[in-house]
Amino acid sequence: MTDENQTEESASTESDEVNEANKAKIDELTNALARAMADLQNYKRRTKEDQAKFVKVANTELIKVLLPVIDNLDRSTEHLPDDLKDNKWAKGIVQIHDEFLKTLETVGVKKIKTIGETLDPNLHEGLMTEPGKKDEIVEEFEPGYTLNDNVIKPAKVKVGDGTKK
Numbered sequence: 001m002t003d004e005n006q007t008e009e010s011a012s013t014e015s016d017e018v019n020e021a022n023k024a025k026i027d028e029l030t031n032a033l034a035r036a037m038a039d040l041q042n043y044k045r046r047t048k049e050d051q052a053k054f055v056k057v058a059n060t061e062l063i064k065v066l067l068p069v070i071d072n073l074d075r076s077t078e079h080l081p082d083d084l085k086d087n088k089w090a091k092g093i094v095q096i097h098d099e100f101l102k103t104l105e106t107v108g109v110k111k112i113k114t115i116g117e118t119l120d121p122n123l124h125e126g127l128m129t130e131p132g133k134k135d136e137i138v139e140e141f142e143p144g145y146t147l148n149d150n151v152i153k154p155a156k157v158k159v160g161d162g163t164k165k
Helices: 003-078 088-106
Strands: 109-111 124-130 137-142 145-147 150-153 155-160
Touching: 003 088, 003 145, 003 150, 088 109, 124 137
Parallel strands: 124 155
Antiparallel strands: 109 145, 137 155, 145 150
């Protein structure tokens, strides 16, 4: 073998080694990029989930703060004196109350059904009993509410104790 052939062979071997090293580096960087992209996608998904949870908790807390106002509006419209039922101002207040309830329904707030329903400890808080059908709700003391099917305030009720009236 001549010196010229050895030089070519040695250059070819060096070139192959450089190519293999470059391929290995490219594979390493490609894998690192793929991991980084996956990490970014996971971060975006977690951030979106966290944001949704925060909004849900914030909405729940806001609704909980508004519930006593809703209950007071309910009581005021239920106990409106007969001589004020035709009063335009009183009618306006009743309309505001009704519109407020409809608006709450559009964001997922619903009143829990009570009278005539069977007591459900997940939805109702039984405070008193009286003669009547066992566990049937006979009176509502305070309404209960759900937000997107999650109880945010149980209804306070009176139930039948299973004895005859």
